[in-house]
Amino acid sequence: MTLSELIAQFRTLAFDKVEPYLFDDDSVIGWLNEAVKEACIRGQLLHECDDVDICQIAIKAGQVKYPTHPQLYEITHASLELTSINGGKRTPVCLVSFEEMDKADRDWRDDQDKHRLDPYFLIQHDTYVRLSRPTDEIGVLHLEVYRLPHKMSNDDDVPEIHLAHHEHLIDWALHKAFGVPDSEVFDLNKSEMAEQRFTNYFGFRPDSDLRRITRHDVPHTVKPFWV
Incomplete structure (x- = not known):
């Protein structure tokens, strides 16, 4: 569905087909x-693996912290391209959290020897990534990621997600529309019902803590303890 078709469908479901509209186009x-x-x-x-701006980060000698692209949401795979490793071929880099790095080696922040032979690790933060130690040469960090979509603005723009999902997007717009604190349009029941339909289809939104603890592959085990 194009943006104009989505707007038309929204107006049908919101009973807002007669001008002047209750909800202006910019808001919808x-x-x-x-x-x-x-x-x-x-x-x-x-999922993105081709966009150079999002999926490639230039590595500088002696630097460990690098900003990530604003559209990058979650890293699924990382590899490092350095001449000194495998003759310049990409070498997978393990994604870990600060907590896991601390468990493995509490002194890793101070032990920043560029010439060590053990593997590199990568830690993802909200707006940057950090290598476990600096390199002694330039290179490229290659990423595969989940990203955020580009915004629609023109009538013929189409959501970047699959066509099967398009009609369910309108539920979110209805949720926001009927949640506007205006006596003419506010309807809490309609707003909540539309949000629930959207959630039933797309799932719950992960909170920041859940995102943080799922940024690395760690086996989930039950640890016994004595009482």
């Missing part, structure tokens, strides 16, 4: 763009 477009972003976050719908 904003809600629909927010819906696509919510869907991508909840369902991890956009």
Whole structure:
């Protein structure tokens, strides 16, 4: 569905087909763009491995911290391209958390020898990534990621997600529309029902703590203890 078709469908379901509209086009477009972003976050719908701006980071000698692209949401795979490793071939880098690095080696922040032969590790933060230690040469960090969508603005723009998902985006726009604190349009029941339909289809939004603890592959085990 194009953006204009989504807006028309929204107006049909919101009983807002007669001008002057209760909800202006700019607001509806904003809600629909927010819906696509919510869907991508909840369902991890956009996987990226080709966009150079998002998936490649230039590595500098002696530097460990690098900002990530604003559209990058979650890293699924990382590899390091350095001449000194495998003759310049990409070498997988293990994604870990600060907590896991501390468990493995509490002194890793101080032990920053560039010439060590053990593997590199990568820690993802909200807005940057950090190598476990600096390199002694330039290179490239290659990423495969889940990303956020591009915004729609033109009538013929289409959501980047699969066509099967498009009609369900309108539920989020209805949720936001009927949640506007205006006596003419506010309807808490309609707003909550639309949000629930959206959640039933795309799932719950992960909170920041859940995102943090799932950024690395750690076996989930039950640790026994004595009482």
